[in-house]
Amino acid sequence: MKQDILNSEDIQLMVDEFYGKIRDNELLGPVFEKVIQGNWQPHLDKMYGFWETIVLDVRKYTGSPFQKHIPLDINAEHFETWLQLFHETIDFHFDGKNAEEIKKRSTQMGIMFQYKLKHIKGT
Numbered sequence: 001m002k003q004d005i006l007n008s009e010d011i012q013l014m015v016d017e018f019y020g021k022i023r024d025n026e027l028l029g030p031v032f033e034k035v036i037q038g039n040w041q042p043h044l045d046k047m048y049g050f051w052e053t054i055v056l057d058v059r060k061y062t063g064s065p066f067q068k069h070i071p072l073d074i075n076a077e078h079f080e081t082w083l084q085l086f087h088e089t090i091d092f093h094f095d096g097k098n099a100e101e102i103k104k105r106s107t108q109m110g111i112m113f114q115y116k117l118k119h120i121k122g123t
Helices: 008-024 028-036 041-056 065-069 076-093 097-121
Strands: none
Touching (some): 008 028, 008 076, 028 076
C-alpha cells in the first residue's frame, strides 16, 4: 500500500523522480536544459523547498515561480506534458490527502501560468 507525501524525504523522492523524467522527455528536456545547462542540483533544491512549502507548510521557499517562466518558449503542450509526468510520478509513489492536494495545486498553477503567459505574450 502506498503512503501519502508526509515529509521532506517524500518530497525529495517525488522531485528527483519527476525531474529524471523531464530530462528524458523530448519536449521538456531541451527547455530545461537550455536554462539549467547541466547544473540540475540548484533547481532540484529549489523545488524541494517549493513543494515542502506548498504541501507540508514548511517555509523553505520564497520567490515568484511564475517570473522564471516568462522568457521560456513554452505553450499548452508543454504544460500538459509537465502535468502528465508530474501526476504520473505522484500516483506511482503516493496516495493520500497530500498527494491529491499537490496534484490539485499543480493543475491550478499550470492553468494560471498559461493564462498569464498568453496575456503577457499576446498570444
